[in-house]
Structures are given as C-alpha cells and as structure tokens.
Amino acid sequence: MKTRRPVKSNCSRIMEGSQHKVDANVLLLGAENVGKSALTVRFLTRRFIGEYSDIESIYSHIDKIDGREISFNIWDSLYPQDSVTTETISEKQLEWADGVILVYSICDRHSFEVVRQQVHLIRNMIRNAGRKLSATAPIVVVGNKRDLQHRRSVSSEEGRLLALSEDCGFFEISAAETYHGVLLVFHGLIELIKESRALRKDAAGIKGIVRSMSAVFGKKRGE
Numbered sequence: 001m002k003t004r005r006p007v008k009s010n011c012s013r014i015m016e017g018s019q020h021k022v023d024a025n026v027l028l029l030g031a032e033n034v035g036k037s038a039l040t041v042r043f044l045t046r047r048f049i050g051e052y053s054d055i056e057s058i059y060s061h062i063d064k065i066d067g068r069e070i071s072f073n074i075w076d077s078l079y080p081q082d083s084v085t086t087e088t089i090s091e092k093q094l095e096w097a098d099g100v101i102l103v104y105s106i107c108d109r110h111s112f113e114v115v116r117q118q119v120h121l122i123r124n125m126i127r128n129a130g131r132k133l134s135a136t137a138p139i140v141v142v143g144n145k146r147d148l149q150h151r152r153s154v155s156s157e158e159g160r161l162l163a164l165s166e167d168c169g170f171f172e173i174s175a176a177e178t179y180h181g182v183l184l185v186f187h188g189l190i191e192l193i194k195e196s197r198a199l200r201k202d203a204a205g206i207k208g209i210v211r212s213m214s215a216v217f218g219k220k221r222g223e
C-alpha cells in the first residue's frame with residue numbers, strides 16, 4: 001500500500017519550474033495490488049522487481065517513439081484505503097493528467113469493478129467540471145497479471161467490452177513476464193493523447209473561424 005501525497009521519485013526527478021519540456025502527464029489508477037507500480041517500474045527500468053515501494057510517486061521518463069522524443073510524467077497513484085470514500089479520484093489528478101491508465105488484475109474481480117467505477121467517475125467529473133478539465137482525456141484500460149491464467153476471474157472479452165463501450169483503449173498484459181506489453185500500453189496512450197490534442201486544436205481553429213466570420217457578418221448587418 002502506498003503513502004498518500006505524491007512525492008517526486010529519485011529516479012530522474014521532475015524539476016519544478018525548470019526548462020524540462022513536459023509532453024505527457026500519465027495518471028495510473030486502479031485498486032490496490034493490481035500492479036500499478038510494477039507497470040510503472042517496468043516502463044522506467046525494463047525490469048520486474050517483484051516488491052515495490054509504498055510511496056505514491058510522480059516519475060519522469062524520456063522515451064523515443066518513431067524517432068521522436070516523448071517526455072513522460074507518470075503519477076503512480078494510491079487507491080484510498082478508506083472504504084467510506086467514494087471519490088477515488090481527485091479533481092487535481094484529472095486536471096494534471098493528459099491521459100489515464102486504469103489497471104485491474106485479471107484474477108481480482110473486485111479490481112475490475114473498481115476500474116468500471118473509475119471510468120464512470122472520470123466521465124462524470126469531466127462532464128460536471130465544464131472547461132476546467134480536458135473533455136477528451138484519453139483512457140487506456142489494462143488487465144494485468146495475464147501470467148496467472150489459472151486464477152483468472154475476468155475474461156478478456158469482459159475487459160475489451162468495457163473498454164469498447166467507454167471509448168477507451170484496451171490491453172491485457174503481464175508486467176511480470178514482459179516489457180513489450182507495458183511498452184505497448186504507454187505508447188498506445190501517447191497515440192490517443194496525440195489524437196485528442198489534434199482534435200482540440202482543430203476544434204479551436206474552427207471556433208476561431210466562426211468567431212471571425214460572425215464578427216465580419218455581424219458588423220455588416222449592423223452597418
């Protein structure tokens with residue numbers, strides 16, 4: 001279990017106020033013990049170390065995709081211990097995130113239900129927050145611990161269906177077994193973030209054109 005209040009990791013800390021260019025803030029959510037830290041550490045170091053620190057952290061990492069440098073900030077979050085709390089995601093986290101990875105364990109049904117709740121919560125928070133939150137924050141759903149087939153309690157189809165119905169990306173992986181699956185998750189999310197940024201830019205462009213046209217035609221009508 002991680003300690004609340006994110007700390008900047010020792011592994012390439014983010015320098016606040018520095019010139020470091022931030023391209024993608026990635027928030028990892030999901031129930032306890034599903035492998036959020038394992039995924040993060042695999043992506044950062046290519047290693048699976050088995051036991052992970054109990055501290056909620058934000059890590060920075062530079063990666064190359066198609067020859068282009070991408071700068072990641074990764075918030076490995078804490079699922080609240082307090083069973084009375086229904087707000088398992090804060091507005092601050094969503095304001096910060098450009099994209100979200102929701103992790104469950106394929107052998108823990110409860111963790112799958114947590115992911116389902118968290119997708120709905122994110123959608124509702126965005127709807128209710130108006131312009132404050134990015135309306136298109138992309139989500140990737142990840143079923144982890146694929147190596148534990150004999151203990152599977154969530155089928156691949158259920159995971160894929162949830163992702164499809166909520167317009168999210170989907171991967172089933174084993175952070176323990178391979179680095180490649182973890183890499184696909186982060187790269188898949190980057191693709192979705194790029195798409196959503198392009199859409200937002202297009203929408204802003206169209207709004208600008210509409211504004212200029214109404215200024216011109218509105219003026220003419222008034223003259």
Ligand SMILES: Nc1nc2c(ncn2[C@@H]2O[C@H](COP(=O)(O)OP(=O)(O)OP(=O)(O)O)[C@@H](O)[C@H]2O)c(=O)[nH]1
Pocket residue numbers: 001002031032033034035036037038039049050051052054077078079144145146147148173174175176177
């Ligand atoms: N078999 C298997 N075990 C895994 C896998 N990923 C993580 N684990 C194990 O699951 C346990 C929990 O992993 P963590 O990465 O600490 O999970 P977490 O979601 O960060 O947990 P919290 O700190 O409680 O939020 C550890 O014992 C890991 O070694 C996997 O793909 N396969």
